Amino acid sequence: MGGSSPCASCKLLRRRCTQECIFAPYFPSDDPQKFAIVHKVFGASNISKMLQELPVHQRADAVSSLVYEANARVRDPVYGCVGAISYLQNQVTQLKTQLAMAQTEIMCIQMQQDYSTNLSTQTDHYQDDNKSLVLSDNNYESCNINHNLADHHHHQYLSFASSSSSSSNVIQDPFKRESFWT
Known part of the structure; x- marks a missing residue:
């Protein structure tokens, strides 16, 4: 100066x-x-x-x-910061999908355990708890349906991500080569 x-x-x-x-x-x-x-x-x-x-x-x-x-x-001369932001947003979306699938799977396992427990106690009290057994069957079917829906959405996301990544010039991993803070 x-x-x-x-x-x-x-x-x-x-x-x-x-x-x-x-x-x-x-x-x-x-x-x-x-x-x-x-x-x-x-x-x-x-x-x-x-x-x-x-x-x-x-x-x-x-x-x-x-x-x-x-x-x-x-x-990335075309997208600049937007390319990095887009990449990170896609990662967040993918992680949210994986989290939803994991939560659905946990819920299904818990429902299966509850169903098994209820089924074993139902043999003694079948006449009294007939309605409860029907509800358990419905919950188990609902769990399988929810798990299949989550799996379907995950596959839709993956097919969208792979088709969009192959047609764009966005750097898919902008942090691999070097830091922006050089």
Whole structure:
């Protein structure tokens, strides 16, 4: 900043860094890659305009967002951050489906155990608890139907996910190669 070491942007752009340099507080000279990636994607004049339009207290957050988006755009020029968000949303949907299937399976196992327990006690009191036995049979059938429905929805989701992933250019695992926080 006008002193010994120019900021990363002034170094890259090969210009003199002044006290009023808008980039200096956000792009220090010891991290030149930060400005280089943002400059490559957005351009120095656009970054300068964006920073000048913002109040000073919001500029650091804006620079962080620009760096994040620039890293995402370098990795996925078409979708950028949206590709990463889409990937994570698909993972959440898949995990919700798996959770629903596991909960249905647990409920079925519990109902089967209850049915077995009721069936063994029913032999002594068949006349008195005839209605209870019928209810247990209905619950058991309901459990099998619910389990089949959950399984059907899971297969529908998997077939949708595989058909949509084969036809799109979205990176399916944006976190495998490198971090956005480089």
